[in-house]
Amino acid sequence: MSDIDKDFTIVQERLEDWVKTSLPCSANGRVAAYIPELSKAPSDALGIYILDKQGQALSAGDCGLQFTMQSISKVFTLILALMDKGEKAVFSKVGMEPTGDNFNSMLKLELVRPGIPFNPLINAGAIAISSLIDGVSPAEKSARVLSFFRSLASNDSLDYDEDVYRSESETANLNRSMGYLLKDNGVLEGDVDEVLDVYFRHCSINVNCADLSRMALVLAFDGADPITGERLIPRRYVQIAKTFMTTCGMYNASGEFAIQVGLPAKSGVSGGILTMVPGRYGIGVVGPALNAKGNSIAGVQLLETIAQELDWSLF
Numbered sequence: 001m002s003d004i005d006k007d008f009t010i011v012q013e014r015l016e017d018w019v020k021t022s023l024p025c026s027a028n029g030r031v032a033a034y035i036p037e038l039s040k041a042p043s044d045a046l047g048i049y050i051l052d053k054q055g056q057a058l059s060a061g062d063c064g065l066q067f068t069m070q071s072i073s074k075v076f077t078l079i080l081a082l083m084d085k086g087e088k089a090v091f092s093k094v095g096m097e098p099t100g101d102n103f104n105s106m107l108k109l110e111l112v113r114p115g116i117p118f119n120p121l122i123n124a125g126a127i128a129i130s131s132l133i134d135g136v137s138p139a140e141k142s143a144r145v146l147s148f149f150r151s152l153a154s155n156d157s158l159d160y161d162e163d164v165y166r167s168e169s170e171t172a173n174l175n176r177s178m179g180y181l182l183k184d185n186g187v188l189e190g191d192v193d194e195v196l197d198v199y200f201r202h203c204s205i206n207v208n209c210a211d212l213s214r215m216a217l218v219l220a221f222d223g224a225d226p227i228t229g230e231r232l233i234p235r236r237y238v239q240i241a242k243t244f245m246t247t248c249g250m251y252n253a254s255g256e257f258a259i260q261v262g263l264p265a266k267s268g269v270s271g272g273i274l275t276m277v278p279g280r281y282g283i284g285v286v287g288p289a290l291n292a293k294g295n296s297i298a299g300v301q302l303l304e305t306i307a308q309e310l311d312w313s314l315f
């Protein structure tokens, strides 16, 4: 029996139990409400989907729940910008370091010179990345992003949640002010509102845990989809993305997540978490109730349990 089969047999028996024991801590978290539409998500949901290279899957809990990618999308827009513009151009607009500040902070854009975002996974950095996606119009850029995400998820029906898109666009005063500050700092090319539109659109792409696991599987296998054999991303860009996920993918709890789980991951304010065991599994998790750091409270608890039980940490 290979390692993978062994893990799968063990997990099959225990995954439902781990979901059941992690779920109650949702009561200590809160669903994000600063984007009003997100507050409609069920606070007591928890689901997980684990996919291996043969396409075998394990799932438990509410893994059919649809949710928007939010910050998880930043990993893949970073990759697309790298594929469009190359490393040098991308890293002339964003840095490579964690901030220790909130994901939507603009503090360091004024305090630290040059005023470029510290990394591509905070809002300022992801907004800068949106301006680097190829396309003659915001609509064309967004269409390219959506089609890239569809190919990574092997799901042609991935689409926007228009209600979440509108809800964010109407209330995003902080992100708009950040966009203008970035423009003034010489980071953003083009029209600020158009760049923000690309950003709001990619944050509102609707997925479920299975979609996230498939996208994660491509990263787990260094950019080549192990199920179809197709190379979708150059290996170097996956390496960059996985490194950012490890150092800043879980907001200001990235260090803690690296210690307790030990896998590259990216979370979003909708309660989704995309993670992977490199060379083995792609994993999608959802649990809309968030902890104080903005990560799914039950989702993190569940991943801590599984990673410790199955010794998944890379470190």
Ligand code: GLU
Binding pocket: 069, 070, 071, 072, 103, 104, 123, 168, 175, 203, 267, 268, 269, 270
């Ligand atoms: N669209 C969200 C925002 O800009 C993404 C935040 C997140 O998931 O961290 O606030």
